[in-house]
Amino acid sequence: MAIKDKLSGNEAVAIAMRQIDPDVVAAFPITPSTEVPQYFSQFVANGQVHTEFVAVESEHSAMSACIGAEAAGARTMTATSSQGLALMWEMLYIAASLHLPIVMSVINRALSGPINIHNDHSDSMGARDSGWIQLYCEDNQEAYDNLIQAVRIAEHKDVQLPVMVCFDGFITSHAVENIELIEDEKVKAFVGEYKPGYHLLNKDNPIALGPLDMPAFYFEHKRAQAECMQNAKKVIMEVAQEFEKLTGRKYGFFEEYRMDDAEVAVVVLNSTAGTAKTVVNELRDQGIKAGLIKPRVFRPFPFEEIGKALSGLKAVAVMDKAESFSTAGGPLFAEIRSAMFDYAKDTKAINYIYGLGGRDVRADEIKLVYQDLIDIARTGQVKSTFNYLGIRE
Amino acid sequence: MNKERKMNITEENTWKEMPKGGCILDAGNAEDFRTGDWRSMKPVWLEEKCKQCMLCWPVCPDTAIPVENGKRKDFDFDHCKGCGICVEVCPFKAIDFVEEG
Numbered sequence: 001m002a003i004k005d006k007l008s009g010n011e012a013v014a015i016a017m018r019q020i021d022p023d024v025v026a027a028f029p030i031t032p033s034t035e036v037p038q039y040f041s042q043f044v045a046n047g048q049v050h051t052e053f054v055a056v057e058s059e060h061s062a063m064s065a066c067i068g069a070e071a072a073g074a075r076t077m078t079a080t081s082s083q084g085l086a087l088m089w090e091m092l093y094i095a096a097s098l099h100l101p102i103v104m105s106v107i108n109r110a111l112s113g114p115i116n117i118h119n120d121h122s123d124s125m126g127a128r129d130s131g132w133i134q135l136y137c138e139d140n141q142e143a144y145d146n147l148i149q150a151v152r153i154a155e156h157k158d159v160q161l162p163v164m165v166c167f168d169g170f171i172t173s174h175a176v177e178n179i180e181l182i183e184d185e186k187v188k189a190f191v192g193e194y195k196p197g198y199h200l201l202n203k204d205n206p207i208a209l210g211p212l213d214m215p216a217f218y219f220e221h222k223r224a225q226a227e228c229m230q231n232a233k234k235v236i237m238e239v240a241q242e243f244e245k246l247t248g249r250k251y252g253f254f255e256e257y258r259m260d261d262a263e264v265a266v267v268v269l270n271s272t273a274g275t276a277k278t279v280v281n282e283l284r285d286q287g288i289k290a291g292l293i294k295p296r297v298f299r300p301f302p303f304e305e306i307g308k309a310l311s312g313l314k315a316v317a318v319m320d321k322a323e324s325f326s327t328a329g330g331p332l333f334a335e336i337r338s339a340m341f342d343y344a345k346d347t348k349a350i351n352y353i354y355g356l357g358g359r360d361v362r363a364d365e366i367k368l369v370y371q372d373l374i375d376i377a378r379t380g381q382v383k384s385t386f387n388y389l390g391i392r393e
Numbered sequence: 394m395n396k397e398r399k400m401n402i403t404e405e406n407t408w409k410e411m412p413k414g415g416c417i418l419d420a421g422n423a424e425d426f427r428t429g430d431w432r433s434m435k436p437v438w439l440e441e442k443c444k445q446c447m448l449c450w451p452v453c454p455d456t457a458i459p460v461e462n463g464k465r466k467d468f469d470f471d472h473c474k475g476c477g478i479c480v481e482v483c484p485f486k487a488i489d490f491v492e493e494g
Contacts, residue, residue: 098416
């Protein structure tokens with residue numbers, strides 16, 4: 001029997017970590033992810049987990065300690081946010097290239113400057129090319145569910161890559177919502193015992209990790225890394241199916257909300273998808289064929305699947321809570337539009353950058369986006385491809 | 394190659410054949426490679442001053458001081474990086490330290 005509770009996103013994630021009971025957690029406090037290691041350190045102090053908790057002096061050290069622990073053969077987790085993730089940058093690439101299946105909660109918020117501590121996706125979008133798998137979560141339930149699945153995805157022998165589980169700072173991390181928890185023993189059984197492949201503390205099979213890799217070999221190692229990312233697509237779906245059997249909650253590469261006969265759709269990550277769904281419902285009540293796609297997996301990018309899901313629509317708006325300064329739209333837009341070039345050529349696509357630095361996104365603003373799409377669907381004309389939502393002009 | 398190796402990665406290997414992440418499956422395989430070719434300073438063993446006290450051998454980070462029958466031999470310059478620790482540790486000034494020519 002599942003356990004019904006009321007928890008913040010950070011509490012939910014910390015409880016998932018308690019249930020997973022990793023060997024090592026190394027973390028440095030940064031708002032708003034601070035609560036995750038804080039709650040978790042209470043579990044350590046209470047003896048509820050066997051984890052070695054390493055309090056480090058910076059996020060660069062946090063990720064370095066995670067790399068050392070995971071390389072030694074320990075199941076390792078951490079959490080961070082914003083500048084913390086930025087300070088981990090160098091080590092993110094090391095973790096991924098050494099195929100160390102570290103699992104990290106990334107509580108999304110803006111990168112300074114100007115100095116800002118509120119939610120947007122600048123941090124994890126900046127880390128999108130670091131070689132980490134990225135899962136995005138709408139609410140507390142998804143943050144909890146994805147963290148548990150992330151362990152299995154990361155450690156799968158065909159993958160062996162680190163995973164970031166990203167959810168919105170303050171909005172999801174601090175808001176208390178109803179949640180359904182899985183029993184401790186079922187989580188333990190689901191994640192299973194960690195059986196590392198090559199690892200440093202194996203006296204019967206000594207190895208070395210992290211050597212100098214010259215031009216004759218580096219390229220091959222990167223190609224192999226990309227292959228593991230490709231393999232992750234299959235593994236993510238297999239783990240999701242097993243998770244659905246356990247909980248009844250269904251996960252895929254993305255969620256399709258009222259997309260069956262949709263003519264216009266918004267593609268949006270994380271908590272804003274929740275607001276946008278209420279708008280979709282209102283529009284549907286008015287007879288407007290509106291839908292929504294909420295990507296869950298951004299790395300690896302479900303290129304074909306999302307491209308096909310958008311084919312047949314008249315107009316799509318991709319919403320980015322990050323500015324890439326390409327002057328050609330945000331990071332999500334760039335990739336989705338690229339997929340549409342192959343699979344949904346006849347669908348018009350526009351971009352809205354929204355909510356930077358924690359700017360609230362209201363339902364009436366999302367309605368403006370759908371109104372724009374409705375106009376494009378009617379006239380076949382795109383007035384403006386690159387747009388900002390909720391900015392003072 | 395001095396030892397039998399589990400895997401000898403060469404430029405002939407494809408990406409599918411190489412261990413993930415450049416993991417080295419054979420501990421100590423540095424001896425298969427010349428790693429001492431970027432030395433700027435060079436230790437010179439003065440055999441006549443050497444008392445065979447063996448203080449230099451354990452401090453060498455690259456095991457570049459070969460020992461046979463309990464006695465040190467001349468440096469293994471394929472692997473010596475010229476760090477000079479042996480020079481510092483020698484109580485008998487039996488190791489000179491000169492610029493690599």
